[in-house]
Amino acid sequence: MSSPTGAVTAPSLTQAQEGYAMSLLGRVNRLLERLLEALTVFLLLALTSIVIAAVGFRMVGNSFSWYDEVASIGLAWLSFYGANLAALKRTHMGFPGLVSRAPAAIRASLFIFSEVVVIGFFLVIAYYGYVVLDILAWDNLVSLPWIGLDVTQSVIPISAVLFIVCELLSMPMAWRKMRSGVDGDAEEIEAAIRQAEEDLKEYRA
Numbered sequence: 001m002s003s004p005t006g007a008v009t010a011p012s013l014t015q016a017q018e019g020y021a022m023s024l025l026g027r028v029n030r031l032l033e034r035l036l037e038a039l040t041v042f043l044l045l046a047l048t049s050i051v052i053a054a055v056g057f058r059m060v061g062n063s064f065s066w067y068d069e070v071a072s073i074g075l076a077w078l079s080f081y082g083a084n085l086a087a088l089k090r091t092h093m094g095f096p097g098l099v100s101r102a103p104a105a106i107r108a109s110l111f112i113f114s115e116v117v118v119i120g121f122f123l124v125i126a127y128y129g130y131v132v133l134d135i136l137a138w139d140n141l142v143s144l145p146w147i148g149l150d151v152t153q154s155v156i157p158i159s160a161v162l163f164i165v166c167e168l169l170s171m172p173m174a175w176r177k178m179r180s181g182v183d184g185d186a187e188e189i190e191a192a193i194r195q196a197e198e199d200l201k202e203y204r205a
C-alpha cells in the first residue's frame with residue numbers, strides 16, 4: 001500500500017522482506033537437499049558396489065579382509081546422512097495428525113516443545129560426539145590401520161550439526177502448516193492418490 005506521496009508503507013516493506021527471506025530460505029533448502037541427495041546416492045552406490053565385489057571375491061576364495069569394517073561404517077554413514085535428508089523433508093516418523101487436530105494454542109506449544117527437544121538432543125550428540133573424537137584419534141581400524149577411528153566416527157558430530165541445520169531450515173514451512181492445521185501425512189497421502197489417479201487415466205487412455 002502507498003501513501004499519497006507514492007512512498008511504500010511499512011506493511012508493504014515488511015511483506016516484501018518476508019517474501020525475500022522465504023525465497024532465499026527456499027533456495028538454501030533446495031541446495032542442501034540436492035547435496036544430501038547426492039551424498040546419500042553416492043554412499044548407497046559405493047556400499048552396493050563393495051557388497052557385490054566382496055561376494056564375488058568370496059565366491060572365488062579371495063575375501064576382502066576389510067569388508068566387514070568398511071561395510072558397517074558405510075551403512076552407518078548412509079543411515080546418518082539419510083536421516084539428515086529426512087529431517088530436511090520432515091519425513092521422520094511422528095504424530096502430525098495429533099498436532100493438527102489440537103486447538104491452535106496447544107498446537108503451537110506442542111510444536112515449539114518438540115523442536116526444542118529435538119534440537120537440544122542433537123546439540124548434546126554433536127558436543128559429545130566431537131569430544132569423543134579426541135579419544136578415538138589414538139585408535140585405528142583393525143583391517144585398515146592407516147584410517148583413524150576419528151575419521152570414521154566423525155559422522156556423528158557432523159550429522160548432528162546437519163540435523164539441527166535441516167530442522168531450522170524446514171521449520172518456517174512446518175510452522176506455517178502447523179498454524180493452518182495441515183496434516184503433513186494426510187497431505188502426502190492425498191498427493192499420492194492424485195498421482196495414482198492421473199497415472200491410471202494415462203494408462204486407460
